[in-house]
Amino acid sequence: MPDSLRVRPDPTDPRLTRRLRGLDQHGAQVEVSVTVERPLTLYLNGQEIVTMMTIGDRPEDLALGYLLNQNMLRPDDTVSAIDHDEDLGVVVVRTERPTDHEARLKKKTLTSGCAQGTAFGDLMENFSRSRLPAEAELRTSWLYGLLRAINTLPTLYLEAGAIHGCALCREDAPIVYMEDVGRHNAVDKIAGWMFRNGEPGADKIFYTTGRLTSEMVIKTVRMGIPILLSRSGFTAWGVELAREVGLTLVGRCKGSRFIALAGEHRIVFDADPKRDGEESPRHWRKNSREAENHDA
Amino acid sequence: MPDSLRVRPDPTDPRLTRRLRGLDQHGAQVEVSVTVERPLTLYLNGQEIVTMMTIGDRPEDLALGYLLNQNMLRPDDTVSAIDHDEDLGVVVVRTERPTDHEARLKKKTLTSGCAQGTAFGDLMENFSRSRLPAEAELRTSWLYGLLRAINTLPTLYLEAGAIHGCALCREDAPIVYMEDVGRHNAVDKIAGWMFRNGEPGADKIFYTTGRLTSEMVIKTVRMGIPILLSRSGFTAWGVELAREVGLTLVGRCKGSRFIALAGEHRIVFDADPKRDGEESPRHWRKNSREAENHDA
Secondary structure, X not given: OOOOOOEOOOOOXXXXXXXXXXXXXXXXXXXXXEEOOEEEEEEEOOEEEEEEEEOOOOHHHHHHHHHHHOXXXXXOOOEEEEEEEOOOOXXXXXXXXXXXXXXXXXXXXXXXXXXXXXXXXXXHOOHHXXXXXXXXXXXXXXXXXXXXXXXXXXOHHXXXXXXXXXXXXXXXXXXXXXXXXXXHHHHHHHHHHHHHOOOOOXXXXXXXXXXXXXXXXXXXXXXXXXXXXXXXXXXXXXHHHHHHHOOEEEEEEEXXXXXXXXXXXXXXXXXXXXXXXXXXXXXXXXXXXXXXXXXX | OOOOOOEOOOOOOOOOEEEEEEEEOOOOEEEEEEEOOEEEEEEEOOEEEEEEEEOOOOHHHHHHHHHHHOOOOOOOOOXXXXXXXXXXXXXXXXXOOOOOOHHHHHOOEEEOOOOOOEEHHHHHOOHHHOOOOOOOOEEHHHHHHHHHHHHOOOOHHHHHOOOEEEEEEEOOEXXXXXXXOOHHHHHHHHHHHHHHOOXXXXXXXXXXXXXXXXXXXXXXXXXXXXXXXXXXXXXXXXHHHHHHHOOEEEEEEEOOEEEEEEOHHHEEOOOOHHHHOOOOHHHOHHHHHHHHHHHO
């Protein structure tokens, strides 16, 4: 477990998974762990905003991060209270600044079918004016170090599957690793954590298991982070937006391979892919651990 | 290509992917295909409903399926017109029955962070009263045949990644295969296609690459399909809902392995997993083709 890790998932938390019985391919009884998701309703200054399905481990971070990424909370806002009621499945955020998002909530949602409902105008607000630090570096030795560290973390994914994860990193070390049933929840949780801990994005690298869509790019930029990595693929609009603001965008990170489609100027090729990259399929967590789980 | 396949993706359609240049792990210039998603705004009888990000290949099916799965269109409704304007990115559906969803649209959305905004009440409407055919069978020989057929289809996934797919099947043959950037879009497209073609769900099997969440279960049941398969994992609530209505739920389908957590009574174990299942990693499309793509 990396020393750098300040927040990590707790796959042994009994609230997050449930043991269920079923049959395997031989018709034999098996017992498996599955992820538990529960609804969480978010209020801001008395106004109901949204109900989200979440594994429920970090409701305050999720609430703050959601509001920040939806532009309903500003980075310079003072949050006077965050109250979570686990039984009711409610979290209430109060700010010193009065808010009224009635108009915003009426806007028709933009969804990719794999993203939470988001008013399009809000997503794009201020995006083009975003400024990311030019001097930030992505050394490929750090990239390989990150992949190795992340792929060996104990996570809910390995326990129960059906989960997405994101990591906030610095150089070759993960600092915060968050998971949830939806990749947008995982991103929002990290945004909320950064806000609560006054942690800047400029010197960070962001890693996600999810696809590099437009929404993922926009959120990363909103968090002030200049480098975004994923083991998954891209969408054309995600790449276009990344290029517009000079975000360093690296996808399809698997083994020793990756593809950079934006912000390539930050990349320092100081590693030897054959020597430093992970070629062995044993390290491709998504496959190896699932295979082990089936045998268990 | 299976003879049974009536609708399949066209990965050669130039509108669906874009070639982009970047750098690989050696710092060498590469060119890759990435998926293109574009906004599509849906109107029902003059009322704006939602804007969805979609690869844009089947706007009418997507529109109808979305409305059906959101309970805004009823299976017995008469659709008097569907008009798609590609330039404007708009699709208008008109029904003989007047509709007004103003109240429904104001409801706070339930999202998993990986699902389109859906009013919770609508999703659950009538769910418990659903009746699925008890006599439907899932022979494991069919399951293996389906996985084999689906994993060898030429798809956008293999071209460009970042895509989810769903297949409507009968016994061991896929009939319709749809893809999109979001798995909910892919499901909705199939629902829309079934509606337009008067195709029932009772004798079908549904396959998805996406996770077996509550929303996936609810949509499958709404489409009248008694059997749902996925190569991905489960969530506890998805399993709970499936058990409530007796949907046959089989996940983590990979190689010769799978896990059934609901509706096991429909499964007929007529295959030999070792002989009939696909064990070779070559057949695990998600890995093998991605590796090939990197070398291309």
